[in-house]
Amino acid sequence: MTASNRNESVPSSPQDFATVFAMLKPHMAALDVFMRKQLEEFEPEIRSMADYCIDTSGKRIRPALVFTSGWKGDEISTDLVRIASVVELVHLASLVHDDIMDEAEVRRNRRTAVREYGSTAAVLLGDALFSHALNLATRFPTTEVCSAVSDSMRKVCAGEIIQTLRRGSTNITRADYQRIIDLKTAELFRVSCYLGSRYAGFPMEFVEAASSFGRHLGIAYQVYDDLADFFGDEKRIGKTLGTDLASGKITLPLLALIDRLPTDAKDELIEEITGRRPPQPALRIKQMNELGVFAFVAEAVQEELRLAEAALAPHLALAPTPLLLRLCEVLRQQVGVLRGAASA
Amino acid sequence: MTASNRNESVPSSPQDFATVFAMLKPHMAALDVFMRKQLEEFEPEIRSMADYCIDTSGKRIRPALVFTSGWKGDEISTDLVRIASVVELVHLASLVHDDIMDEAEVRRNRRTAVREYGSTAAVLLGDALFSHALNLATRFPTTEVCSAVSDSMRKVCAGEIIQTLRRGSTNITRADYQRIIDLKTAELFRVSCYLGSRYAGFPMEFVEAASSFGRHLGIAYQVYDDLADFFGDEKRIGKTLGTDLASGKITLPLLALIDRLPTDAKDELIEEITGRRPPQPALRIKQMNELGVFAFVAEAVQEELRLAEAALAPHLALAPTPLLLRLCEVLRQQVGVLRGAASA
Structure with a gap:
């Protein structure tokens, strides 16, 4: 559920990050081909299991960030396809592990790897996917990609660990929440934008701006996702509402509710969380x-989106900028959909 | 238990791999200092957990292989210390994950990470250790170390997955067994020798010989370890005998027993395994x-040790060779100890 909250509850509509740009279609197709080809590098005995995890039905938000941040026109860069594959594999591996921990049965309308192969094999399979992602990351002239991605991976894990240890505890501040989502979600968004813009050859000022954009977009996205856990359309997001409350995970909507309840009612809510x-x-x-x-909470999303946009303000003339800014609009629309449902 | 079988049942005697050479003491001390220093690179919130995993009581067989394969005299190479740290961290991370899967309570006389922090945090903690190991592996001028280690990591996982999927099945041949231990154990032994000799600057012929040596030593070691599961001294190896049988894991001693039993008795054993x-x-x-x-089975160990020795035969004049050969003698002695116990 950490994982699903992290990134799986965006509705599968034409307004998804990865599908918002029709022009990315050939890039995503190239990514699919490349990722399928990776299967050959797994031992024959585990190939079908790896295949099961490298499905093509995911939203591919991180690859979309790689391609968008490095946008220079229609041409498909093999470097960016490889980078997109690395970040997506790291993400898919983390989902395999998250599903074990959450005892999730279904993801993307089919059985999870843990349900399919058992938890022992799923732990190892996630490890094998991580290993291959980082091996792919070494296929550049320098150690930079592998260094950046392995550093991000450790941060993602650290964020998840901190969140896990706090489950069922109400001793958590807004700053704690911000730090957790910065690590567990924003970091991989950031590195996707960093590597995409850098390997497309953009100047370092833009690379840094794109990284900052990615980070703020990632925070905004996670806050939105935590809001959707309470206000989403159960059918469309494909999961029960209020799972964070049920699992004792304090997110911004719960923090804000605790702040606003009178003492007695607050104590009751805390008893539910704990x-x-x-x-x-x-x-x-x-x-x-x-x-x-x-x-x-919607305003907290807006705030991060404004920071994301501000980071790009000095670079309006570059090709990726209008595309990246459009991602902010997509997220605003998605918050709007939740608002419509909430007030209905 | 996969892990403990893989490498934890060598008796803690002066004849351990890592302690057989008094001259490696300063290297191991430097490794300890270096590994402790790595803790600073973990997020403060997870530092004490990482510290718990990076304990110094392990046998450090893989670091010993790195230092021995790259032996050029007393001087401590910072490259080799870093490489030793990478392979040991990968190994420690795999132990953290193995202990979750085996529901192990105790390792090296203290609670396992999974027992201490819960399985969710332990999965993530293992991932964080893997990430940092591979990040450390990028701190060389080229991608070679990270490429080699991430490739080995995937093989180790593949070997473990294959073994896991076969648990409780008797449909396994000697060749299957050989392949599993080649992947799950021999690969990390091989890469330790490869990187140790290569980063010490030895000629490629020796690097290849040392790699082949490491691989055969790793196979020999795992076969020995599987034999110790039936013939070890329970007190000294600190675990119950026959755990492989109890968990439905077919190792060479069981394969050989199945081969030798008459049909009725064989069926009964198969029912125990399944x-x-x-x-x-x-x-x-x-x-x-x-x-x-x-x-x-003892002869199977000998056979691999002879292959290990043969790989080094053209390189007797190089400094690492006599040291590496001594490791074969150590393993022979350990098999002898088992034989003594078996015939007592």
Whole structure:
């Protein structure tokens, strides 16, 4: 569920990050071909298992960031395809491990790897995917890609560990929340933009701006996703609402609700989070609406999107900039969809 | 248990790989200092957890192979210390994951990471250790170390996956067994020797010979370890005998026993392996003694040791060669200790 919250609840509509640009279609097709080809490098005995994990139904947000940040026109750069493959493989490996930890049965409308092969094989399979991702990352003239990606990977894990250790605890501040999502989600968004712009040969000022953009977009995306856990369309996002509350994970909507409840009601909510009382998601969603939590969290998304946009302001003339800015609009629209559902 | 079988049952005697050479003491001390220093690179929130995993009580067989293969005299090479740290971190990360899968409570006389922090945090902690190992591997002028180590990591995982999928199945040949241990154990031994000799600047013919030596030593070591699972001294190796039988894992001693039993008795053993009948380790050990299984498996160890020695034969004049050959003698002595116990 950490993983699904991290990135899986974006509705599969034409407004997805990866599908917003029709022009990226050939890039995504090239990525698919490249990733399928990677299977040959796994031992024959585990190839079908790796194949199962490298499915093509994912949203490919990180590859979209790589291609968009490095946009120079229609030509498909083999370097960027390889980089996109590295970040996507790291992401897919982390999903395999997340599904074990969350005992998830289904992802993207089919059985998870852990459900299919058992948890032992799934731990190892995730490790094998990580290994291959980093091996691919060494296929550049310098150690830079592998260094950047392995550093990001450790940060993603650290963020997840910190979140895991805090589950069921209410001793968490807004700053703690911000740090967790910065590590677990924003870091891989950041490195995708960093490597995409850098390997496309853009000047370092832009590479740094794109990295900062990616980081803020990642934070905005995770806050949005945490909001969708309470206000999403169950059918469309394909999961039950309020899973964060049920699993004792304090996200920004819950933090904001705790802040706004009177003492007695607050204690009751804390008992739900800490597992001493059954969770009441419907009541909590109602209270969030009444107490302005939706508006507060939506504003937190906006704030990060503004920081993302500000980072790119000095680079409006470069080809990637208008495309990256459009991603901010996509996320704004998605928040709007939640708002519509919330007020309906 | 895969892990413990892989490498943890060598008795902690002065004849251990890492302690056989007094001259390696300063190298191991430098390794300890270097590995402790790595903790600073983990996020503060997970530092104490990483510290718990990077304990100094391990046998450090792989670092010993790095230093020995690259032996050029007393001087401590910072490159080799870093390489030793990379292979040991990969190994420690794999132990953290193995202990989750085996639900192990204790390793090296203290609680396992999974017991200490829970399985979710332990999966992520293993991932963070892997990430940092590969990040360290990028701190060389070229991508070679990271490329070699990430490739080995995938092989180790593949070997473990194949073994896992075969648990409780008797449909396994000697060739299957050989392939599994080649991947899960010999590969990291091989790459330790490869990188040690290569980064010490030895000629490529020796680097290749040392790699071949490492591979055969690794196979010999794993076969020995699988033999120790039936014939070891429970107190000294710190675990119950016959765990492979109990977990349905077919190793060479069991393969050889199946081959030697008459049909009825064989069917009964197969029922034990497949979990349809409680395992009878004492009976199986007795039968192994009576039917010459010990001698057969001990000979398999010898065979690999001879191949290891043969690989080095053209390089007797180089400084690492006599040291590496001594490791073969150490393993022979350890098999001798088992034989003494078996015939007692």
